[in-house]
Amino acid sequence: MRITHLQLTDFRSYEAVQVELGPGVTTLVGRNGHGKTNVVEAVRYLSTLSSHRVATDAPMLRSGAARAIVSGRVQRGERALTLEVTMVPGKANQARLNRGNAKPRDLTGILRTVVFAPEDLALVKGDPGTRRTFMDELCVALQPPLTGDLTDYDRVLRQRSSLLKSARGKPRFDHSTLDIWDEKLADLGARIVHARLAAIESLAPHVERAYADVAPGEGTCSIAYSTAVKVAADQAEPSNEAGAPTSATPTSDIGAALLATMTERRSQEIERGVCLVGPHRDDLDIRIGDLPAKGYASHGESWSCALSLRLGSFALLSDDGDDGEPVLILDDVFAELDTGRRAALAGRVARAGQVLITAAVPEDVPDQLREHPGGHRLLLVTPGHIAEANDKVTE
Ligand SMILES: Nc1ncnc2c1ncn2[C@@H]1O[C@H](COP(=O)(O)OP(=O)(O)OP(=O)(O)O)[C@@H](O)[C@H]1O
Ligand SMILES: [Mg+2]
Incomplete structure (x- = not known):
């Protein structure tokens, strides 16, 4: 597919600009x-309705403007689709699909992008939340309806947490209200855990291969979903991995295990006023050899891991569905990579259908990419404008 x-x-920084x-x-x-x-952030926004740089929409509205509009045409197989999102501060986003009104969540999953950017070092070195977002975005790309479950899960989580807080110090608290929220949380949580398990199991071999390409002779990179939920919680020893669910575990079993753990830990949850079990507490375990990447990997190894997670995602999505190959976006990354890693990345990019690259100087982009079979085009960016190199400014 392509945009x-x-x-x-x-x-x-753009008041009005368009580009083919x-x-x-x-x-x-x-x-x-x-x-x-800013340009590639807008492309990525059309695919996930979120930025790769900021957690909220506000910074994306041009300073002083009342709203921002991003629209794009996407070619996917034989289909051409027009996507448009309007961001208005303090209000729900408005979406249009092929010029008709749509729900924003209807847009996610149409345009697939994989972005690799300097911020991705946080995938390895950052908090678990960054890795959970990574997993959820991959799950949504593979299975767009999961967006609804993720939104619902967040809402139920907030409601259950406030209920836990209000239960604190109240001996007469009616626990049956909490039971209802436990069931909802377990049901939605199980679907998310199951989707993540399946996505990470499919992704793992692609990441391993990408790492072997990007960092040859530097060990093996393995990934696995890490969850405190154990399907056989009552039998398994706390240190026994045997109870860890896999993608073969029925969602209902994961839900039952979540519910059982919530019941077990309820008094602790009330004491602390937080939900202690569920996908919001899980993580992605990334290892180089036997050691966890976080806390052990060198700077270069961490970069290779982050790059492999993205290249692995690109390979996985490319294999999936009709014209599933995502638009590959490389934001300012060549300058950060040494010669070997640059060449490895360029080698992989040489097979991608559409690649958008940002660079401060054209020399940062490996020569190999100028010979891409789909062609190579240079766009010059100046404040508020995008121009074809050797062409007039596009307003
Ligand atoms: N909401 C906004 N309103 C107006 N201008 C903005 C807004 N957000 C960012 N900018 C401006 O956009 C510019 C940053 O753009 P961007 O991050 O795309 O730069 P870049 O070309 O990628 O730079 P670099 O090479 O350093 O990565 C800054 O000058 C910033 O002030
Ligand atoms: Mg930049």
């Missing part, structure tokens, strides 16, 4: 702070 046209209105995007490699070149990342 063929992008139009931004009051998005970040072709197959092959498109490199956006411009000085620091001139707006290159």
